[in-house]
Amino acid sequence: MKTKANALYEEVAGKMDHLIRHGTYRTGDRIPSIRDISRSMKVSISTALEAYRLLEVKGLIEARPQSGYYVSPPRLMPVTEPQLSRADLKPAEASISEIARVIVKDASSPSFVNLGMATPNVDLLPAKKLNRMLASVVRAKDATSVSYIFSNGYEPLRIQIAQRAIQAGCPLTPDEVVVTTGCHEAIAITLRALCRPGDAVAIESPFFFNHLQAMAAMGLKIVEIPSSPKEGISLEALAYALEQAPVKACLVSANYSNPTGSSMPDHRKKSLVKMLAERQIPLIEDDIYGDLSFSDARPRAAKSFDREGLVVLCSSFSKTLAPGYRVGWVAPGRYQREIEHQRMINTLAPASPTQMAVAEFLASGGYERHLRKVRRIYEKQLGRMLEAVRRLFPEGTKTTRPDGSFIFWAELPASVDSLELFRKAREQGISIAPGPIFSNSGKYRNFLRLNAAHWSPAVERALETVGELAMGKNH
Numbered sequence: 047m048k049t050k051a052n053a054l055y056e057e058v059a060g061k062m063d064h065l066i067r068h069g070t071y072r073t074g075d076r077i078p079s080i081r082d083i084s085r086s087m088k089v090s091i092s093t094a095l096e097a098y099r100l101l102e103v104k105g106l107i108e109a110r111p112q113s114g115y116y117v118s119p120p121r122l123m124p125v126t127e128p129q130l131s132r133a134d135l136k137p138a139e140a141s142i143s144e145i146a147r148v149i150v151k152d153a154s155s156p157s158f159v160n161l162g163m164a165t166p167n168v169d170l171l172p173a174k175k176l177n178r179m180l181a182s183v184v185r186a187k188d189a190t191s192v193s194y195i196f197s198n199g200y201e202p203l204r205i206q207i208a209q210r211a212i213q214a215g216c217p218l219t220p221d222e223v224v225v226t227t228g229c230h231e232a233i234a235i236t237l238r239a240l241c242r243p244g245d246a247v248a249i250e251s252p253f254f255f256n257h258l259q260a261m262a263a264m265g266l267k268i269v270e271i272p273s274s275p276k277e278g279i280s281l282e283a284l285a286y287a288l289e290q291a292p293v294k295a296c297l298v299s300a301n302y303s304n305p306t307g308s309s310m311p312d313h314r315k316k317s318l319v320k321m322l323a324e325r326q327i328p329l330i331e332d333d334i335y336g337d338l339s340f341s342d343a344r345p346r347a348a349k350s351f352d353r354e355g356l357v358v359l360c361s362s363f364s365k366t367l368a369p370g371y372r373v374g375w376v377a378p379g380r381y382q383r384e385i386e387h388q389r390m391i392n393t394l395a396p397a398s399p400t401q402m403a404v405a406e407f408l409a410s411g412g413y414e415r416h417l418r419k420v421r422r423i424y425e426k427q428l429g430r431m432l433e434a435v436r437r438l439f440p441e442g443t444k445t446t447r448p449d450g451s452f453i454f455w456a457e458l459p460a461s462v463d464s465l466e467l468f469r470k471a472r473e474q475g476i477s478i479a480p481g482p483i484f485s486n487s488g489k490y491r492n493f494l495r496l497n498a499a500h501w502s503p504a505v506e507r508a509l510e511t512v513g514e515l516a517m518g519k520n521h
Contacts, residue, residue, distance in 0.1 A: 073429030199225025215350025307448025
Protein backbone atom coordinates (compact mmCIF):
# COMPACT_ATOMS: atom_id res chain seq x y z
CA MET A 47 0.00 0.00 0.00
CA LYS A 48 1.37 3.39 -0.98
CA THR A 49 1.92 5.68 2.02
CA LYS A 50 1.63 9.46 2.08
CA ALA A 51 5.45 9.72 2.25
CA ASN A 52 5.80 7.52 -0.83
CA ALA A 53 3.28 9.63 -2.75
CA LEU A 54 5.12 12.82 -1.76
CA TYR A 55 8.59 11.85 -2.98
CA GLU A 56 7.10 10.37 -6.16
CA GLU A 57 5.30 13.68 -6.72
CA VAL A 58 8.58 15.60 -6.37
CA ALA A 59 10.32 13.14 -8.71
CA GLY A 60 7.47 13.48 -11.18
CA LYS A 61 7.81 17.26 -11.28
CA MET A 62 11.55 17.06 -11.92
CA ASP A 63 10.99 14.31 -14.50
CA HIS A 64 8.59 16.63 -16.34
CA LEU A 65 11.09 19.53 -16.31
CA ILE A 66 13.88 17.31 -17.65
CA ARG A 67 11.79 15.69 -20.38
CA HIS A 68 10.47 19.04 -21.58
CA GLY A 69 13.78 20.83 -21.78
CA THR A 70 13.94 23.02 -18.68
CA TYR A 71 17.00 21.01 -17.70
CA ARG A 72 18.97 19.37 -20.51
CA THR A 73 21.70 16.78 -20.67
CA GLY A 74 24.72 17.90 -18.65
CA ASP A 75 22.85 20.68 -16.78
CA ARG A 76 23.19 20.88 -13.03
CA ILE A 77 19.82 20.62 -11.30
CA PRO A 78 18.84 22.17 -7.94
CA SER A 79 20.48 20.67 -4.90
CA ILE A 80 18.65 18.48 -2.38
CA ARG A 81 18.47 21.44 -0.01
CA ASP A 82 17.13 23.78 -2.70
CA ILE A 83 14.43 21.28 -3.73
CA SER A 84 13.49 20.75 -0.10
CA ARG A 85 13.08 24.49 0.36
CA SER A 86 11.34 25.31 -2.94
CA MET A 87 8.92 22.37 -2.90
CA LYS A 88 8.38 22.54 0.86
CA VAL A 89 9.31 18.92 1.57
CA SER A 90 11.77 17.36 3.98
CA ILE A 91 15.40 16.68 3.10
CA SER A 92 14.74 12.94 3.25
CA THR A 93 11.79 13.25 0.83
CA ALA A 94 13.89 15.26 -1.63
CA LEU A 95 16.68 12.71 -1.33
CA GLU A 96 14.28 9.81 -2.04
CA ALA A 97 12.92 11.70 -5.06
CA TYR A 98 16.43 12.12 -6.48
CA ARG A 99 17.21 8.47 -5.84
CA LEU A 100 14.14 7.55 -7.88
CA LEU A 101 15.30 9.81 -10.72
CA GLU A 102 18.72 8.13 -10.57
CA VAL A 103 17.12 4.68 -10.85
CA LYS A 104 15.23 5.92 -13.92
CA GLY A 105 18.53 7.06 -15.42
CA LEU A 106 17.44 10.70 -15.64
CA ILE A 107 20.04 12.18 -13.29
CA GLU A 108 23.43 11.28 -11.88
CA ALA A 109 25.31 12.35 -8.76
CA ARG A 110 28.83 13.74 -9.07
CA PRO A 111 30.97 13.78 -5.90
CA GLN A 112 31.51 17.24 -4.38
CA SER A 113 29.57 18.76 -7.28
CA GLY A 114 25.85 17.91 -7.15
CA TYR A 115 23.28 16.30 -9.39
CA TYR A 116 23.27 16.55 -13.20
CA VAL A 117 20.95 15.48 -16.01
CA SER A 118 22.21 12.20 -17.44
CA PRO A 119 22.67 11.52 -21.15
CA PRO A 120 19.59 9.81 -22.61
CA ARG A 121 19.56 6.03 -22.65
CA LEU A 122 19.35 5.46 -26.38
CA MET A 123 19.21 2.14 -28.16
CA PRO A 124 22.53 1.39 -29.90
CA VAL A 125 22.80 0.47 -33.53
CA THR A 126 22.29 -3.26 -33.98
CA GLU A 127 25.50 -5.05 -34.86
CA PRO A 128 25.52 -6.05 -38.57
CA GLN A 129 25.08 -9.76 -39.13
CA LEU A 130 27.92 -11.80 -40.59
CA SER A 131 25.90 -12.34 -43.77
CA ARG A 132 26.04 -8.59 -44.43
CA ALA A 133 29.83 -8.50 -44.38
CA ASP A 134 31.79 -8.45 -47.62
CA LEU A 135 34.43 -11.04 -46.78
CA LYS A 136 35.58 -11.34 -50.39
CA PRO A 137 38.34 -8.82 -51.21
CA ALA A 138 37.12 -5.94 -53.40
CA GLU A 139 38.90 -3.11 -55.18
CA ALA A 140 38.83 0.07 -53.10
CA SER A 141 36.87 2.98 -54.61
CA ILE A 142 36.97 6.75 -54.02
CA SER A 143 33.79 8.65 -53.20
CA GLU A 144 33.17 12.04 -54.83
CA ILE A 145 30.84 12.85 -51.94
CA ALA A 146 33.76 12.55 -49.51
CA ARG A 147 35.65 15.19 -51.50
CA VAL A 148 32.64 17.53 -51.36
CA ILE A 149 32.26 17.05 -47.59
CA VAL A 150 35.90 17.95 -46.98
CA LYS A 151 35.58 21.01 -49.22
CA ASP A 152 32.38 22.20 -47.52
CA ALA A 153 33.96 21.87 -44.06
CA SER A 154 36.12 24.94 -44.73
CA SER A 155 33.24 27.05 -46.04
CA PRO A 156 31.67 29.49 -43.55
CA SER A 157 28.38 29.25 -45.47
CA PHE A 158 27.81 25.67 -44.28
CA VAL A 159 26.75 24.35 -40.88
CA ASN A 160 29.10 21.41 -40.43
CA LEU A 161 27.38 18.37 -38.94
CA GLY A 162 29.40 15.75 -40.77
CA MET A 163 33.13 16.47 -40.93
CA ALA A 164 35.00 15.12 -37.90
CA THR A 165 36.75 18.36 -36.96
CA PRO A 166 37.34 19.49 -33.38
CA ASN A 167 35.83 22.72 -32.10
CA VAL A 168 38.54 25.31 -32.75
CA ASP A 169 37.03 27.60 -30.10
CA LEU A 170 38.08 25.03 -27.50
CA LEU A 171 41.68 24.72 -28.70
CA PRO A 172 44.50 26.58 -26.91
CA ALA A 173 45.40 28.58 -30.01
CA LYS A 174 46.85 31.62 -28.23
CA LYS A 175 49.06 29.56 -25.92
CA LEU A 176 50.28 27.36 -28.74
CA ASN A 177 51.01 30.27 -31.03
CA ARG A 178 52.89 32.09 -28.25
CA MET A 179 54.98 28.97 -27.75
CA LEU A 180 55.50 28.72 -31.50
CA ALA A 181 56.78 32.29 -31.63
CA SER A 182 58.95 31.69 -28.58
CA VAL A 183 60.62 28.52 -29.87
CA VAL A 184 61.21 30.07 -33.29
CA ARG A 185 63.06 32.94 -31.63
CA ALA A 186 64.96 30.67 -29.25
CA LYS A 187 65.92 28.02 -31.81
CA ASP A 188 66.52 30.49 -34.60
CA ALA A 189 68.22 28.60 -37.45
CA THR A 190 67.17 25.19 -36.10
CA SER A 191 63.48 26.09 -36.38
CA VAL A 192 63.77 26.74 -40.12
CA SER A 193 65.95 23.72 -40.83
CA TYR A 194 64.98 20.16 -41.72
CA ILE A 195 64.89 17.67 -38.85
CA PHE A 196 66.09 14.64 -40.79
CA SER A 197 65.90 12.21 -37.87
CA ASN A 198 62.66 10.55 -36.77
CA GLY A 199 61.46 13.93 -35.55
CA TYR A 200 62.25 16.55 -32.94
CA GLU A 201 63.72 14.61 -30.02
CA PRO A 202 62.01 16.54 -27.17
CA LEU A 203 58.67 15.85 -28.90
CA ARG A 204 59.43 12.14 -29.24
CA ILE A 205 60.36 12.06 -25.55
CA GLN A 206 57.01 13.61 -24.60
CA ILE A 207 55.09 11.20 -26.87
CA ALA A 208 56.92 8.22 -25.35
CA GLN A 209 56.14 9.43 -21.82
CA ARG A 210 52.46 9.85 -22.66
CA ALA A 211 52.26 6.42 -24.32
CA ILE A 212 52.57 4.83 -20.86
CA GLN A 213 48.99 5.98 -20.18
CA ALA A 214 47.83 3.82 -23.11
CA GLY A 215 49.78 0.86 -21.73
CA CYS A 216 52.60 1.19 -24.27
CA PRO A 217 56.17 1.44 -22.92
CA LEU A 218 57.93 3.18 -25.81
CA THR A 219 61.36 4.76 -26.06
CA PRO A 220 61.84 8.00 -28.03
CA ASP A 221 63.76 6.04 -30.67
CA GLU A 222 60.65 3.91 -31.26
CA VAL A 223 58.62 6.96 -32.30
CA VAL A 224 58.58 8.45 -35.81
CA VAL A 225 56.99 11.90 -36.19
CA THR A 226 54.69 12.34 -39.19
CA THR A 227 52.59 15.01 -40.84
CA GLY A 228 49.38 13.99 -39.11
CA CYS A 229 47.87 10.60 -38.31
CA HIS A 230 46.65 10.05 -41.85
CA GLU A 231 50.21 10.17 -43.16
CA ALA A 232 51.26 7.75 -40.43
CA ILE A 233 48.67 5.24 -41.62
CA ALA A 234 49.31 5.84 -45.31
CA ILE A 235 53.07 5.29 -45.07
CA THR A 236 52.48 2.21 -42.92
CA LEU A 237 50.19 0.75 -45.58
CA ARG A 238 52.83 1.49 -48.24
CA ALA A 239 55.51 -0.14 -46.10
CA LEU A 240 53.51 -3.31 -45.48
CA CYS A 241 51.46 -3.79 -48.64
CA ARG A 242 51.75 -3.88 -52.42
CA PRO A 243 49.07 -3.19 -55.05
CA GLY A 244 46.58 -6.04 -55.11
CA ASP A 245 47.13 -7.01 -51.47
CA ALA A 246 44.08 -7.37 -49.23
CA VAL A 247 43.62 -5.36 -46.04
CA ALA A 248 40.97 -6.26 -43.45
CA ILE A 249 39.19 -3.25 -41.96
CA GLU A 250 36.33 -2.75 -39.55
CA SER A 251 33.12 -1.65 -41.22
CA PRO A 252 31.96 1.11 -41.24
CA PHE A 253 35.32 2.91 -41.40
CA PHE A 254 36.81 6.38 -41.97
CA PHE A 255 36.39 7.33 -45.63
CA ASN A 256 39.82 8.99 -46.00
CA HIS A 257 41.55 5.70 -45.17
CA LEU A 258 39.39 4.01 -47.79
CA GLN A 259 40.50 6.60 -50.33
CA ALA A 260 44.16 6.09 -49.43
CA MET A 261 43.82 2.36 -49.99
CA ALA A 262 42.10 2.99 -53.31
CA ALA A 263 45.00 5.16 -54.44
CA MET A 264 47.43 2.37 -53.53
CA GLY A 265 45.52 -0.25 -55.48
CA LEU A 266 44.73 -2.29 -52.38
CA LYS A 267 41.80 -4.62 -51.92
CA ILE A 268 39.52 -4.32 -48.92
CA VAL A 269 37.91 -6.99 -46.77
CA GLU A 270 35.12 -5.37 -44.76
CA ILE A 271 34.54 -6.90 -41.33
CA PRO A 272 31.34 -5.91 -39.47
CA SER A 273 31.75 -4.08 -36.18
CA SER A 274 29.58 -3.58 -33.11
CA PRO A 275 29.13 -0.29 -31.21
CA LYS A 276 29.75 -2.21 -27.98
CA GLU A 277 32.63 -4.50 -28.98
CA GLY A 278 34.27 -3.05 -32.09
CA ILE A 279 35.39 -5.27 -34.95
CA SER A 280 33.81 -8.73 -34.98
CA LEU A 281 36.58 -11.16 -34.08
CA GLU A 282 34.44 -14.06 -35.20
CA ALA A 283 33.91 -12.59 -38.68
CA LEU A 284 37.58 -11.62 -38.89
CA ALA A 285 38.71 -15.16 -38.03
CA TYR A 286 36.43 -16.53 -40.74
CA ALA A 287 37.73 -13.98 -43.29
CA LEU A 288 41.35 -14.85 -42.54
CA GLU A 289 40.58 -18.45 -43.41
CA GLN A 290 38.95 -17.50 -46.72
CA ALA A 291 41.41 -15.03 -48.26
CA PRO A 292 45.06 -13.99 -47.84
CA VAL A 293 45.15 -10.79 -45.78
CA LYS A 294 48.33 -8.71 -45.69
CA ALA A 295 47.36 -6.39 -42.82
CA CYS A 296 44.45 -5.40 -40.56
CA LEU A 297 43.48 -1.76 -39.89
CA VAL A 298 41.28 -0.83 -36.90
CA SER A 299 40.48 1.93 -34.42
CA ALA A 300 40.20 0.10 -31.12
CA ASN A 301 39.33 3.30 -29.20
CA TYR A 302 36.45 5.53 -30.38
CA SER A 303 36.29 4.31 -33.94
CA ASN A 304 35.36 6.66 -36.75
CA PRO A 305 32.40 6.84 -37.56
CA THR A 306 30.66 4.82 -34.82
CA GLY A 307 32.57 6.05 -31.77
CA SER A 308 32.77 2.42 -30.62
CA SER A 309 35.53 1.01 -28.45
CA MET A 310 36.75 -2.55 -28.00
CA PRO A 311 36.84 -3.94 -24.44
CA ASP A 312 40.39 -4.76 -23.36
CA HIS A 313 39.87 -8.53 -23.48
CA ARG A 314 38.83 -8.27 -27.14
CA LYS A 315 41.79 -6.03 -27.98
CA LYS A 316 44.01 -8.71 -26.48
CA SER A 317 42.25 -11.43 -28.48
CA LEU A 318 42.58 -9.41 -31.69
CA VAL A 319 46.32 -8.95 -31.21
CA LYS A 320 46.76 -12.64 -30.38
CA MET A 321 44.71 -13.80 -33.38
CA LEU A 322 46.77 -11.75 -35.82
CA ALA A 323 50.08 -12.61 -34.13
CA GLU A 324 49.36 -16.32 -34.56
CA ARG A 325 49.18 -15.69 -38.31
CA GLN A 326 52.00 -13.10 -38.32
CA ILE A 327 49.65 -10.46 -39.76
CA PRO A 328 50.46 -6.86 -38.77
CA LEU A 329 47.81 -4.74 -37.07
CA ILE A 330 47.69 -1.03 -37.91
CA GLU A 331 45.99 0.80 -35.04
CA ASP A 332 44.48 4.27 -35.56
CA ASP A 333 44.34 5.76 -32.05
CA ILE A 334 43.71 9.40 -32.98
CA TYR A 335 40.75 9.78 -30.58
CA GLY A 336 42.27 7.80 -27.71
CA ASP A 337 43.02 10.89 -25.57
CA LEU A 338 39.37 12.01 -25.62
CA SER A 339 37.95 9.55 -23.09
CA PHE A 340 35.16 11.00 -20.95
CA SER A 341 36.61 9.26 -17.90
CA ASP A 342 39.87 10.16 -16.20
CA ALA A 343 41.38 6.84 -17.26
CA ARG A 344 42.66 6.83 -20.83
CA PRO A 345 41.76 3.53 -22.57
CA ARG A 346 44.53 1.07 -23.36
CA ALA A 347 45.70 0.79 -26.94
CA ALA A 348 45.67 -2.60 -28.64
CA LYS A 349 49.41 -2.01 -28.97
CA SER A 350 49.68 -2.54 -25.20
CA PHE A 351 49.06 -6.27 -25.76
CA ASP A 352 51.69 -6.57 -28.50
CA ARG A 353 54.62 -8.83 -27.62
CA GLU A 354 56.06 -9.35 -31.10
CA GLY A 355 56.23 -5.86 -32.57
CA LEU A 356 53.40 -6.65 -34.99
CA VAL A 357 51.16 -3.74 -33.95
CA VAL A 358 51.87 -0.37 -35.57
CA LEU A 359 50.36 2.41 -33.43
CA CYS A 360 49.39 5.65 -35.21
CA SER A 361 48.09 8.88 -33.71
CA SER A 362 48.35 12.67 -33.78
CA PHE A 363 47.37 15.86 -31.98
CA SER A 364 44.93 16.89 -34.73
CA LYS A 365 41.71 16.01 -32.86
CA THR A 366 42.84 17.28 -29.47
CA LEU A 367 45.22 20.19 -29.87
CA ALA A 368 45.94 21.73 -33.27
CA PRO A 369 44.70 20.20 -36.54
CA GLY A 370 46.52 22.86 -38.56
CA TYR A 371 49.88 22.06 -36.96
CA ARG A 372 49.80 18.63 -38.62
CA VAL A 373 51.82 16.86 -35.91
CA GLY A 374 51.31 13.09 -35.89
CA TRP A 375 53.40 10.07 -35.04
CA VAL A 376 53.77 6.33 -35.47
CA ALA A 377 55.31 3.61 -33.30
CA PRO A 378 56.33 1.13 -36.04
CA GLY A 379 57.33 -1.89 -33.96
CA ARG A 380 59.30 -4.39 -36.03
CA TYR A 381 58.60 -2.39 -39.20
CA GLN A 382 60.60 0.66 -38.14
CA ARG A 383 63.09 0.60 -40.99
CA GLU A 384 60.43 0.23 -43.70
CA ILE A 385 58.22 2.97 -42.22
CA GLU A 386 61.15 5.36 -41.72
CA HIS A 387 61.95 4.88 -45.41
CA GLN A 388 58.37 5.58 -46.47
CA ARG A 389 58.22 8.71 -44.30
CA MET A 390 61.45 9.94 -45.88
CA ILE A 391 60.30 9.49 -49.47
CA ASN A 392 56.81 10.83 -48.70
CA THR A 393 57.61 14.12 -46.89
CA LEU A 394 61.35 13.95 -46.19
CA ALA A 395 60.74 15.68 -42.84
CA PRO A 396 57.68 17.14 -41.05
CA ALA A 397 57.52 20.87 -40.26
CA SER A 398 60.06 21.77 -37.57
CA PRO A 399 58.45 24.80 -35.82
CA THR A 400 55.14 23.07 -35.04
CA GLN A 401 56.94 20.02 -33.64
CA MET A 402 58.85 22.32 -31.31
CA ALA A 403 55.73 24.19 -30.18
CA VAL A 404 53.79 21.00 -29.43
CA ALA A 405 56.77 19.58 -27.51
CA GLU A 406 56.92 22.75 -25.40
CA PHE A 407 53.17 22.61 -24.72
CA LEU A 408 53.34 18.97 -23.64
CA ALA A 409 56.34 19.56 -21.40
CA SER A 410 54.60 22.49 -19.67
CA GLY A 411 51.72 20.30 -18.47
CA GLY A 412 49.29 22.33 -20.53
CA TYR A 413 48.08 19.35 -22.55
CA GLU A 414 46.64 17.48 -19.56
CA ARG A 415 44.82 20.59 -18.33
CA HIS A 416 43.45 21.15 -21.83
CA LEU A 417 42.27 17.53 -22.12
CA ARG A 418 40.41 17.68 -18.82
CA LYS A 419 38.53 20.74 -20.07
CA VAL A 420 37.59 19.51 -23.54
CA ARG A 421 36.62 16.03 -22.33
CA ARG A 422 33.97 17.55 -20.04
CA ILE A 423 32.67 19.85 -22.75
CA TYR A 424 32.52 17.18 -25.45
CA GLU A 425 30.70 14.80 -23.09
CA LYS A 426 28.10 17.47 -22.35
CA GLN A 427 27.72 18.45 -26.01
CA LEU A 428 27.44 14.85 -27.15
CA GLY A 429 24.62 14.36 -24.67
CA ARG A 430 22.84 17.46 -25.95
CA MET A 431 23.18 16.37 -29.54
CA LEU A 432 21.93 12.85 -28.84
CA GLU A 433 18.96 14.38 -27.04
CA ALA A 434 18.29 16.66 -30.02
CA VAL A 435 18.48 13.76 -32.47
CA ARG A 436 16.00 11.83 -30.35
CA ARG A 437 13.59 14.80 -30.40
CA LEU A 438 14.04 15.98 -33.98
CA PHE A 439 14.77 12.94 -36.13
CA PRO A 440 12.21 10.42 -37.41
CA GLU A 441 10.72 7.96 -34.95
CA GLY A 442 12.80 4.81 -34.85
CA THR A 443 16.16 6.58 -35.25
CA LYS A 444 18.90 4.85 -33.24
CA THR A 445 22.33 6.12 -32.26
CA THR A 446 25.55 4.89 -30.76
CA ARG A 447 26.51 6.33 -27.37
CA PRO A 448 30.31 6.71 -27.29
CA ASP A 449 32.12 7.21 -23.99
CA GLY A 450 34.77 9.35 -25.67
CA SER A 451 35.51 11.54 -28.74
CA PHE A 452 32.90 13.79 -30.35
CA ILE A 453 31.43 11.76 -33.22
CA PHE A 454 28.63 9.23 -33.30
CA TRP A 455 26.69 7.07 -35.75
CA ALA A 456 22.97 7.41 -36.39
CA GLU A 457 20.75 4.79 -37.99
CA LEU A 458 17.64 6.30 -39.60
CA PRO A 459 14.55 4.30 -40.59
CA ALA A 460 15.18 2.01 -43.57
CA SER A 461 13.04 4.22 -45.81
CA VAL A 462 15.49 7.14 -45.53
CA ASP A 463 18.19 7.43 -48.22
CA SER A 464 21.13 9.26 -46.62
CA LEU A 465 22.65 10.10 -50.02
CA GLU A 466 19.47 11.90 -51.03
CA LEU A 467 19.34 13.47 -47.56
CA PHE A 468 22.93 14.68 -48.07
CA ARG A 469 21.93 16.46 -51.30
CA LYS A 470 18.82 18.06 -49.80
CA ALA A 471 20.65 19.18 -46.65
CA ARG A 472 23.44 20.69 -48.74
CA GLU A 473 20.87 22.82 -50.58
CA GLN A 474 19.96 24.21 -47.14
CA GLY A 475 23.60 25.00 -46.30
CA ILE A 476 24.06 21.97 -44.05
CA SER A 477 26.86 19.44 -44.44
CA ILE A 478 26.27 15.87 -43.26
CA ALA A 479 28.21 12.65 -43.82
CA PRO A 480 26.06 9.90 -45.38
CA GLY A 481 26.68 6.28 -44.43
CA PRO A 482 27.73 4.81 -47.81
CA ILE A 483 31.02 6.76 -47.89
CA PHE A 484 32.15 4.76 -44.84
CA SER A 485 31.92 1.49 -46.75
CA ASN A 486 33.84 0.26 -49.76
CA SER A 487 30.72 -1.55 -50.96
CA GLY A 488 28.21 1.28 -50.42
CA LYS A 489 26.44 -0.16 -47.38
CA TYR A 490 24.79 1.91 -44.62
CA ARG A 491 22.40 3.70 -46.97
CA ASN A 492 20.22 4.87 -44.08
CA PHE A 493 23.05 5.91 -41.73
CA LEU A 494 24.79 9.21 -40.91
CA ARG A 495 27.93 10.20 -39.05
CA LEU A 496 27.36 13.29 -36.91
CA ASN A 497 29.83 15.61 -35.16
CA ALA A 498 29.00 16.81 -31.65
CA ALA A 499 32.10 18.99 -31.20
CA HIS A 500 30.13 22.09 -32.14
CA TRP A 501 26.94 22.98 -30.28
CA SER A 502 24.98 26.18 -30.79
CA PRO A 503 21.46 27.33 -31.67
CA ALA A 504 22.51 27.18 -35.34
CA VAL A 505 23.52 23.54 -34.95
CA GLU A 506 20.23 22.72 -33.25
CA ARG A 507 18.28 24.43 -36.07
CA ALA A 508 20.34 22.51 -38.64
CA LEU A 509 19.53 19.23 -36.89
CA GLU A 510 15.86 20.16 -36.93
CA THR A 511 16.06 20.83 -40.68
CA VAL A 512 17.82 17.50 -41.34
CA GLY A 513 15.22 15.72 -39.23
CA GLU A 514 12.38 17.33 -41.17
CA LEU A 515 14.01 16.47 -44.49
CA ALA A 516 14.39 12.87 -43.34
CA MET A 517 10.66 12.83 -42.57
CA GLY A 518 9.88 14.08 -46.06
CA LYS A 519 8.96 17.65 -45.12
CA ASN A 520 9.71 20.27 -47.78
CA HIS A 521 11.96 23.30 -47.25
